[in-house]
Amino acid sequence: MQLHTQPDLVQRANAVLAGGCDSPVRSGWGVGGAPFIQSRGDGAYAYDDRGERYVDYIMAYGPLLFGHNHPALTTGLDELARQSVVHGCTHPEEIRLAERIRAYLPSMERMRFVSTGTEAVMSAIRVARAYTKRTLVLKFAGNYHGHSDFALLNAGASAHTPDAQRSGIPGGVMRDVIVARYNDLASVDALLAGREGELAAVIVEPIVGNMGYVTPAQGFLEGLRERTQRYGALLIFDEVITWLRFGLRGAQARVGITPDMTTIGKIMGGGFPIAAFGGREDVLAMLAPLGSTFTGGTHAGNPFCVGMAHRVLDLLETHPEYYVYMDALGKRLADGIRAIFARRELPYSVVQHESIVDFKFRPGPPNRNYDDALAADKARYGAYYHEMRKRGILLPPSQNEVMFVSTAHSNADIDETISAIDESLEAIAV
Secondary structure (H helix, E strand, C coil): CCCCCCHHHHHHHHHHCHHHCCCHHHHCCCCCCCCCCEEEEEECEEEECCCCEEEECCHHHCCCCCCECCHHHHCCHHHHHHCCCCCCCCCHHHHHHHHHHHHHCCCCCEEEEECCHHHHHHHHHHHHHHHHCCCEEEEECCCCCCCCCHHHCCCCCCCCCCCCCCCCCCHHHHHCEEEECCCCHHHHHHHHCCCHHHEEEEEECCCECCCCCECCCCCHHHHHHHHHHHHCCEEEEECCCCCECCECCHHHHHHCCCCCEEEECHHHHCCCCCEEEEECHHHHCCECCCCCECCCCCCCCCHHHHHHHHHHHHHHHHCCHHHHHHHHHHHHHHHHHHHHHHHHCCCEEEEEECCEEEEEEEECCCCCCHHHHHCCCHHHHHHHHHHHHHCCEECCCCCCCCEECCCCCCHHHHHHHHHHHHHHHHHCCC
C-alpha cells in the first residue's frame, strides 16, 4: 500500500481551515509527511480519501470502545432525534443518566453535564476555586486536561505550547498554576513550599494516556490525597480517558482513591459530544442556582447525546465479556511486539493495560513522567508511523499517544498489525 492522500484535498484544507485542520495533531506535524484524511470508519477500520482500508488504533483517541458504527449506536437514530435533539430544559433521561453514572462513580454525589472534556475540567477548576476561596492549581507535566488556558501549560497529548505567552496564555494564568513532575511527590512538595495555603486543587490523570501510557507509582496518588486533605485543597481526577476504558467504575476504583471531584468525557457517548464534572455534594453546591458559581450551556445534557450515553452503558452492562475480549486482544498485541523486540534485541519496553498498548522509541523501563516521554526518539517514531501506514495500519500521528483496541478488532487484525510492526522496524533499520 502506498501513501496517497490526494494533494488537492490537503491544499483545499489549507485554504479554508487554520493550519489545514481543526486539531493540530491531525495535521501530522508530529510525524511529518502528508496528513491522513479519513473518509469513513467501519468497525476496526478507517478508510482514507481514496477508499483504502487501515486497521485503526486511533479510535478517535479513545472513545470508540466498540469501534466505528456499532449497530447499537447507529440504529434508530431518527427515532432518537424525533424526541428532540436539544430543547434547553432538564429532562427525565438526563436525570436517569446522572443516576446511572453515580451508581458506578459514587464519588460524583452531584454532577453537571457539559459537551466536552475541556469544559468539564474548566468548570471543575472554577468550582474548586470558588469552594476553597483560593486560586492556585497544581497539575502535572504530560497530563492533558483540554485546551483551556491553565490546562495547556506543559500538557501532554498533542498539545504544542512551548512558549505560553506566545500561545496566548496570560501571565496571570501562569502565576496561578504550578506544574509538577508526575510520580514525584518531592517535586510537588518543593513547588508548593510556602504556598500550601494558596492551593485550591490538584488535578491529575490517575492513570495517564497522554504522554504515552503511564501508571502511578506506589504511594503517589495516596500522597496527593493526603496532601490535599492536609492543605484544605481538593483532589480532582481527570477520567476523560479512563472512565469506561478501564471499566464501569473507572480508574478511581482501580487505584482505590476517592477524589473530591471527577471529570468524564466523550467515551460515555460513544464519541458523541457529552461530558460531565461532579463530586462531593458540598462542593457542587457552589454552582448556581444554589451558589454563585456559573456554568451552563445550551447543549449541556441535550437529549440526543444523553440517549447515546444510555446506549453505551446498556451495551457495557449487557456485555461484560467485552472487557475480557479487549484485554485478550491487548495482551496478544503486546506479547507479539515484545517477541519482535526480543528477537531484534531492541531495548524498548511494551506496556499494556487491558485495551491500551504502548511502547516508545526510548531504551529502558516504561515512562514514569513527561521527561521520559520527551526523551523518546521523535524522528524514529515518525519514520515508523509512515512505514506502518504503508502497510495498512493507522497509528496516532504523535508519539505522545497510545494504541487503543476496541471490541471491533479481531485476532486477525492483531496478527496483521504484528507482521506490519516487524516489517516496519526492518524498513527503518532498528
